[in-house]
Amino acid sequence: MQERQIETRRGLKCRVLEAGQGAPLVFFHGAGGLFKEEPLLERLAAHCRVYAPEWPGYGVEGGEEKLEDMLDFALHGWDVVDALGLDESVRLAGHSMGGMIAAEMACIANRSLEKLALVAPAGLWLDAHPIPDMFSMLPFELVGALFAEPKNGEKFLTGGIDFSNPQALQNFLVTNARRLGTAGKILFPIPNRRLSKRLYRLVAPTLIVWGSADKLIPLPYAERWQKLVPHAQLSVIDGGAHMVPYEQPEPVAAELVRFLG
């Protein structure tokens, strides 16, 4: 995928991955950030023009201190869409935290949206199915909560870093602190910023994709989404964990392509 830097009207700089031809799709990544390999985005790029902006706090540029609450994140999302020069009605997608923000964007500016696709979005809370506290998890616990296959977790999360090298370890700690520190502003301690009371405003055609074996945000959340957004279509990926876009990119891409047209 190609890479470029954009600057929003607020002055926040961020990296955007882009690829493909055709109608635009803006895809917002989850709390883990953009990885070295983005298998879902690569597959989607065979069918449309994909833009994957990086949230502040996730790249080399600073500016994350300007995002303090959910409204800041959602408005930044729209600032990015503006900075990409996408003036026609836009299609948004997002995974996990990215899905939560995309849904919030859709509720705030519900006339600007053509379609919305959410993969295992965060943003809701069910007392009967508490989402595990990923902010207190040790790396090996996190891998188990996110991935169906632990080997995949190591590959995506740490990218083969040599932790016996002190400088590499320190860089990893700094990167991790910035990324999850930023994510914590909308996910800590409970990933619920009252999106549920605004979801009635979501009128665009909506697709919700969920892994049947998601241990972080389990399947009952998919049902809750569907209850709150009655016109949403739900696709369940058999055996998929929370990181289903990385572990099963083929079926997830197929569902998105079918929905987006």
Add this chain to the structure above:
Amino acid sequence: MKFTWFNLMPWPHLPENFRETHRSVWVDISSKLYDPAEGNRVYHEYMDQLEYADSLGFDGIGVNEHHQNAYGLMPSPNIIAAGLARRTSRAAIAVIGNSIALYNPPIRVAEEFAMLDVISGGRLVAGFPVGTPMDTNFCYGQIPALTRDKYYEAHELIMKAWREPEPFAFDGKYNQLRYVNCWPRPIQKPHPPIYIPGGGSIETWDFCVENDYNYSYLSYAGYKAGKALLDGYWERVAALGKDESPYRAAFAQVVCVADTDADAEKLYAEHVLYFYNRCLHVYLGFADPPGYRTIKTIQSGKLNQFRAENQRLFTSLTWKELVDGGYVIAGSPETVRERMEHMIKSLRLGSLFLLFQIGNMPNDKVKHSTKLFAERVMPQLRDLWPEWKNDDRFWCKPLETRVRPEETFAARNGR
């Protein structure tokens, strides 16, 4: 030197296999381990000990705030401090402190500390910790990346509430108050001495130095491990062009005094090991949520190395390792004096928070150790900083003519 007798108030009945059967002493520890009827006995024993320290001439008696923690049973230290303010009339009451970002609104701290200062006749030493991640983020739900920002705002609000004589409006990011008006007012002007307990975040150093607040390094790793951090602090003091008053720094230290070095091990080892091997068993995932520490602090590197070492050592420390490593200063009065003098001078400390009650140590041993220290060690260490003896900026200034409740009660009630 200022000596404060400090009580963490640990629960003394954690099972022997606590490490194996529980993942953490803090945050999600099962409350089945707590027995309220036994708690009644324990609180009074611990408060008696603080009052005993006052009677032996310690400069201060100290308490602090922890939540959901089996080694720190004071979610509200102000409640204990209020009891002490009524039952003592001499020592400073050091509340180290209130986690000001957790009070909603933080004006509550300005009010309660003012109450304590007034009831005690101006004996309050006021601590404002940022708060540990366990207390602040995991128990009290504050967002890690915003905790420090919220802390600074709470500090600004409290100090302004103590300073301004007329009501004012406060338009903060986390607190909006139309009428800030602190009643009662603290006795000490412009405010009680401020102590900032820190765990090693480097931003806290500059904050203390710029405001002339005492920086209190509170760890349980002892003076040898604390040296690197205190050196870093003193470098900042010098770099910011401030004087080097030793009263700018305080340090927490576990101390066990016996008649001989061998007696110290015999009397205290099991209780000290209870503390290090059971009470400090904190689940690693609670220690450092992303966003709590600033990037600058992580990059300084000191902390990571230090913390990793702590975790490794705390798993199975022996008495010898604890004493040799400086975690604990233990032995005869002469041994303790010699080690403490070395610690005070090498770390440049004007103020000490001393832990005599440690782990599950029973009352008679706590009093024995405390008394030996007060009579045979403390007098020898009093005047280690003669050139700074007139520096009263970092300690409380009680009223000369204050109510002494134990005397007035007897007079009024004819006893």
